[in-house]
Amino acid sequence: MSTATRSxxxxxxxxxxxxxxxxxxxxxxxxxxxxxxxxxxxxFGAPLTPPTPGTFDLIGYTTVxxxxxxxxxxxxxxxxxxxxxxxxxxxxxxxxxxxxxxxxRGNSMMGLYLALGIMIPIRLGTVAxxxxxxxxxxxxxxxxxxxxxxxxxxxxxxxxxxxxMKQVSDDLKNAGRIDGLSEYTIFFRLVLPLVRPSMATVAVxxxxxxxxxxxxxxxxxxxxxTKTVTLGAQLFLGQFVTNWNAIxxxxxxxxxxxLILYVIFSRQLxxxxxxxxxx
Amino acid sequence: xxxxxxxxxxxxxxxxxxxxxxDLEVTDGEFVVFVGPSGCGKSxxxxxxxxxxxxxxxxxxxxxxxxxxTPPAKRGIAMxxxxxxxxxxxxxxxxxxxxxKQAGTPAAEIDRRIGIAxxxxxxxxxxxxxxxxxxxGQRQRVAIGRAVVREPKLFLFDEPLSNLDAALxxxxxxxxxxxxxxxxxxxxxxxxxxxxxxxLADKIVVLNAGRIEQIGGPMELYNSPANEFVAGFIGxxxxxxxxxxxxxxxxxxxxxxxxxxxxxxxxxRWKGTVVHAEHLGADTNLYLDCEKAGLITVRIFGxxxxxxxxxxxxxxxxxxxxxxxxxxKTMK
Numbered sequence: 001m002s003t004a005t006r007s008x009x010x011x012x013x014x015x016x017x018x019x020x021x022x023x024x025x026x027x028x029x030x031x032x033x034x035x036x037x038x039x040x041x042x043x044f045g046a047p048l049t050p051p052t053p054g055t056f057d058l059i060g061y062t063t064v065x066x067x068x069x070x071x072x073x074x075x076x077x078x079x080x081x082x083x084x085x086x087x088x089x090x091x092x093x094x095x096x097x098x099x100x101x102x103x104x105r106g107n108s109m110m111g112l113y114l115a116l117g118i119m120i121p122i123r124l125g126t127v128a129x130x131x132x133x134x135x136x137x138x139x140x141x142x143x144x145x146x147x148x149x150x151x152x153x154x155x156x157x158x159x160x161x162x163x164x165m166k167q168v169s170d171d172l173k174n175a176g177r178i179d180g181l182s183e184y185t186i187f188f189r190l191v192l193p194l195v196r197p198s199m200a201t202v203a204v205x206x207x208x209x210x211x212x213x214x215x216x217x218x219x220x221x222x223x224x225x226t227k228t229v230t231l232g233a234q235l236f237l238g239q240f241v242t243n244w245n246a247i248x249x250x251x252x253x254x255x256x257x258x259l260i261l262y263v264i265f266s267r268q269l270x271x272x273x274x275x276x277x278x279x
Numbered sequence: 280x281x282x283x284x285x286x287x288x289x290x291x292x293x294x295x296x297x298x299x300x301x302d303l304e305v306t307d308g309e310f311v312v313f314v315g316p317s318g319c320g321k322s323x324x325x326x327x328x329x330x331x332x333x334x335x336x337x338x339x340x341x342x343x344x345x346x347x348x349t350p351p352a353k354r355g356i357a358m359x360x361x362x363x364x365x366x367x368x369x370x371x372x373x374x375x376x377x378x379x380k381q382a383g384t385p386a387a388e389i390d391r392r393i394g395i396a397x398x399x400x401x402x403x404x405x406x407x408x409x410x411x412x413x414x415x416g417q418r419q420r421v422a423i424g425r426a427v428v429r430e431p432k433l434f435l436f437d438e439p440l441s442n443l444d445a446a447l448x449x450x451x452x453x454x455x456x457x458x459x460x461x462x463x464x465x466x467x468x469x470x471x472x473x474x475x476x477x478x479l480a481d482k483i484v485v486l487n488a489g490r491i492e493q494i495g496g497p498m499e500l501y502n503s504p505a506n507e508f509v510a511g512f513i514g515x516x517x518x519x520x521x522x523x524x525x526x527x528x529x530x531x532x533x534x535x536x537x538x539x540x541x542x543x544x545x546x547x548r549w550k551g552t553v554v555h556a557e558h559l560g561a562d563t564n565l566y567l568d569c570e571k572a573g574l575i576t577v578r579i580f581g582x583x584x585x586x587x588x589x590x591x592x593x594x595x596x597x598x599x600x601x602x603x604x605x606x607x608k609t610m611k
Contacts, residue, residue: 169362169364171360171361171362171363171364171437172362172364172366174326174329174331174351174358174360174364175358175360175364175365175366175425176366177331177350177351177352178329178331178351178352178356178357178358178378179352179377179378179381179425180352180353180378180381180382181377181381189366189368190366193367193368194367
């Protein structure tokens with residue numbers, strides 16, 4: 001049975017490709033989760049099989065919860081991610097609004113300057129950032145991480161959001177001006193709700209690298225007090241002995257919060273990605 | 280209580296001059312329509328009056344007070360936009376009341392005014408709805424209601440009917456005309472549609488390329504256009520322009536409106552062939568390819584049977600033939 005727009009072989013082909021891709025993408029994640037529920041012998045004996053009654057073991061999870069201060073690490077990761085996300089979205093949206101709404105000298109140069117960060121990895125400036133943090137006494141604080149991540153996320157946020165803000169109707173903003181709304185009210189009450197899908201897109205793209213980052217926590221905030229989850233998991237990576245149960249359990253746990261945030265944003269996300277394409 | 284004076288207003292976006300010195304006076308209670316082709320600066324002029332754009336030079340005076348440096352909310356104006364521009368997150372009632380709330384009007388007064396406006400525009404059943412739950416015509420009525428509750432000195436309309444379908448456009452046009460009669464307020468209305476201009480206006484301002492071509496009442500513009508541009512813009516179908524040289528006239532161009540031509544199958548001034556006939560019932564538009572005059576349009580009232588290819592003679596009404604000089608101005 002075939003219609004004008006879809007034929008059976010083509011549908012099968014497309015699904016085959018998509019399923020293969022899904023399998024490849026999910027394979028490592030599933031492997032981590034499966035093995036986190038197995039004993040050490042089970043992990044090394046048959047790494048690809050699901051846990052059986054013989055190999056099922058929660059030792060990894062008990063180690064993680066018992067040994068390291070993992071609840072605290074989780075808390076640190078969450079604080080850093082949520083705070084950075086908040087600042088990236090707030091400042092990114094405000095800068096994007098100014099760039100798209102107001103005509104001023106150097107507008108396009110400013111836009112280019114703010115977008116430059118997309119092309120230059122922030123890690124190139126690690127030494128200077130470390131010196132700056134030492135000088136300002138921010139080493140081993142979560143503030144240091146939040147500042148760095150905000151800087152890291154802003155260029156992409158400004159770039160994406162300013163494109164979307166240009167699509168918000170001028171008439172609507174002008175109607176607000178005639179009704180006596182301030183520019184801030186226009187921004188927060190009229191414009192932001194209309195660009196919510198694109199905000200979700202930016203949120204997801206910003207959130208994942210922050211949550212997964214190992215580099216800056218290791219350099220700027222390695223103390224016990226400020227460790228993040230990814231850094232905390234390193235605890236079980238020894239030079240000679242590696243506690244695989246604990247590492248896999250820690251990583252499985254670390255997936256959860258980011259997965260929850262992703263599910264929250266994803267409905268908006270799809271709209272955000274496609275909304276520019278049609279209409 | 281609603282006069283407007285514009286003195287030598289100019290507006291340039293970088294090197295592009297959009298308004299090249301506009302002078303205009305609107306008296307209290309007048310319905311003035313700005314009309315012109317797209318890009319002529321009519322919307323920009325309205326935005327300058329509203330305060331949404333700053334003029335590069337010149338003054339805007341509302342009720343004797345220079346408002347050139349006053350923000351839009353303090354000018355005592357209300358504006359209706361082409362795209363309605365309703366606040367999507369507010370109900371119809373709050374959409375209408377927001378401006379008054381911002382200005383610190385007491386709640387009882389806001390409710391009273393919303394009551395009057397919504398009964399005037401028959402919006403009462405929809406007061407608790409959001410804009411997304413309304414049809415296009417209802418949305419535009421809400422936008423008009425939002426302007427009415429502010430009791431402004433000046434109503435500004437920026438192509439309010441362009442997003443509506445043809446039937447609704449006629450209805451809403453009627454409503455705006457009735458609203459003007461009832462409120463006796465000063466209204467300024469921008470459109471590119473000369474039919475809207477002719478039907479609504481007390482006074483029409485024809486703009487072209489950033490300049491005013493002519494100001495006058497609808498019949499004044501129709502009967503004595505100042506120049507070729509106004510003559511061509513006002514009236515539908517468009518006036519026929521014929522090269523004066525081909526007809527042996529001194530004037531550069533001769534203009535005859537389609538309705539001021541008569542046709543006869545046997546004799547007449549200009550012999551031509553029917554190229555196409557449009558039968559509209561109430562009238563018939565004939566397109567004639569004439570030996571002397573070129574392609575012309577003839578409007579005949581009532582039904583007229585003419586097959587393409589037939590030969591017809593067209594004769595202009597000598598009293599209603601216009602002559603334009605080399606500078607485009609009408610010759611007396």
